[in-house]
Amino acid sequence: MDVHSKAVRSKNMRAIRSKNTKPELLVRWLLHTQGFRFRLHARKLPGTPDIVLKKYNAVIFVHGCFWHGHNCHLFSMPKTRTEFWSKKINDNRRRDKLAYKQLISNGWRVLYIWECALQGRKKLNQVRLTDTIEEWLMTEEFSAEISYLGVTTLN
Numbered sequence: 426m427d428v429h430s431k432a433v434r435s436k437n438m439r440a441i442r443s444k445n446t447k448p449e450l451l452v453r454w455l456l457h458t459q460g461f462r463f464r465l466h467a468r469k470l471p472g473t474p475d476i477v478l479k480k481y482n483a484v485i486f487v488h489g490c491f492w493h494g495h496n497c498h499l500f501s502m503p504k505t506r507t508e509f510w511s512k513k514i515n516d517n518r519r520r521d522k523l524a525y526k527q528l529i530s531n532g533w534r535v536l537y538i539w540e541c542a543l544q545g546r547k548k549l550n551q552v553r554l555t556d557t558i559e560e561w562l563m564t565e566e567f568s569a570e571i572s573y574l575g576v577t578t579l580n
């Protein structure tokens with residue numbers, strides 16, 4: 426038996442929020458395997474992108490579906506302290522939008538990769554995921570997101 430109740434455990438899990446998460450490591454590993462060169466956690470850039478591919482003028486954010494309030498099966502608003510979580514998630518989304526605008530106006534291309542594309546019951550298979558990322562990097566599109574549904578161009 427687990428010593429923690431489910432509620433306590435999920436609270437602990439949410440408290441552990443850091444860079445170098447498992448989904449992010451997966452994306453880095455995939456890119457590395459394909460021979461891409463990149464920098465990590467560029468603090469000088471708006472929003473501190475997780476991955477920066479200078480050659481492609483592109484930055485990548487690996488977004489946790491809970492933290493960034495993704496409309497998918499990995500997100501549900503907690504039933505306790507709802508107001509607290511809802512504010513936190515909305516703040517994150519506001520920051521995301523601001524960073525996005527700044528990056529685009531500084532000439533960067535922005536790709537979001539959502540956690541649900543990387544793990545969970547609907548994750549994309551790794552070959553498809555890698556191809557999708559690689560194909561997007563080769564385009565000149567300003568921005569896109571990859572979720573469990575595949576790639577979507579953003580405006």
Ligand SMILES: [Zn+2]
Binds near residue numbers: 490498500572573
């Ligand atoms: Zn998601």
